[in-house]
Amino acid sequence: MRELSLEELRQRRSIKWQLYGPDVLPLWVAELDVSLADCVTTVLEQAVARADTGYAAPFQLGRAFAGFAKRHWGWDVDPSWCVPVGDVMAGVAEALKVLTDPGDRVVICPPVYHPFFEVPPSIGRPVELVPLVDGALDLPAIDVALGAGARVVLLSSPHNPTGRVWTPEELDQLDLVVRRHDAVVLADEVHAPLTLPGATFTPYAPRRSVVLTSASKAFNLAGLKCALLVAGNEDVLPAVRRIPVEVSYKVGHLGALANEVALTDGDAWLADLVRHLDRMRGLVVDALGDRLTPPQASYLAWLRLDDERPAERLLREQRIALSEGADFGLTHHARLNFGTTTEVLTLALDRLLTTYPAERASPPLG
Ligand SMILES: Cc1ncc(COP(=O)(O)O)c(C=O)c1O
Structure with a gap:
């Protein structure tokens, strides 16, 4: 490089x-x-040469991510379970709108990516803080928060800022707690493609979840505005199907082109x-x-x-x-x-x- x-x-x-x-x-x-990545440069240069800067047509994005998820993590993604969104945090907001009611609380585990504190309240879903303990999820405290009425756990996986990659056992235990209270996890997996030697990333799906992902962190495409919301299992599919189609109009055209090629050829x-x-x-x-x-x-x-x-x-x-x-x-x-x-x-x-x-x-x- x-x-x-x-x-x-x-x-x-x-x-x-x-x-x-x-x-x-x-x-x-x-x-x-x-x-x-050369494949990204080429696709962007070709689009600009064509003056091809209209609205996005991200029809192949789900398929491109499905290929990436299968090759890297053995995760079978159904492209029809994917919804293109403008960025990861927009996806978090859209998922919360269909999974929860105004006033429902969202558990976050600080220290954590700062928009986690801001985005749920911005659409009327207050956050409830359950801090990490020695870098690990505090499952008993999450259990208490969900028992007291919180509806969602917004999980950074891998965790920003600590760089922790959650183990399958940790995710299984969280899934047990979440199911006990009929709640759901929103798994923000935008850093997953950057798992470093020594660790193995485990996708949260097919545990009960909505997953947010993008090639934006790994391929440095954040300014091009494109991410994907993925139903993690069948439990959340009816809610995901209720996301209005207009949500995908926020996807940037160059972002969709760049994400597709990065996930396919990168x-x-x-x-x-x-x-x-x-x-x-x-x-x-x-x-x-x-x-x-x-x-x-x-x-x-x-x-x-x-x-x-x-x-x-x-x-x-x-x-x-x-x-x-x-x-x-x-x-x-x-x-x-x-x-x-x-x-x-x-x-x-x-x-x-x-x-x-x-x-x-x-x-x-x-
Ligand atoms: C955990 C996490 N989620 C989301 C984002 C931002 O993604 P987006 O710009 O697509 O909303 C970042 C950016 O650093 C991040 O670290």
């Missing part, structure tokens, strides 16, 4: 590279600093990316050792740092932009996006270590 230069990255117009000044190294929002590029991310994870773990539990998936490192708002301090003192832990529901932490180049990551880690020196003392020489 050719590494982009810092100069090339600084020319980008996306939010990651635009929000802060040119002296700041951005390691915050979940965008990747890599070039596109495996070799993705394998190369995962090798790169594994190397970048190694750099983070070597530099920061005791400050994190190494992530099992994706490109996010969840760091324990000795200030309430360490990202604020790092931006001020070192001109590196991380995501603030408090935004995910936990202070004294920051999330570092290592989906970048060796150059950017090395520079950023050096700066970070200036403010927060390694905790582990080197063994004395001799």
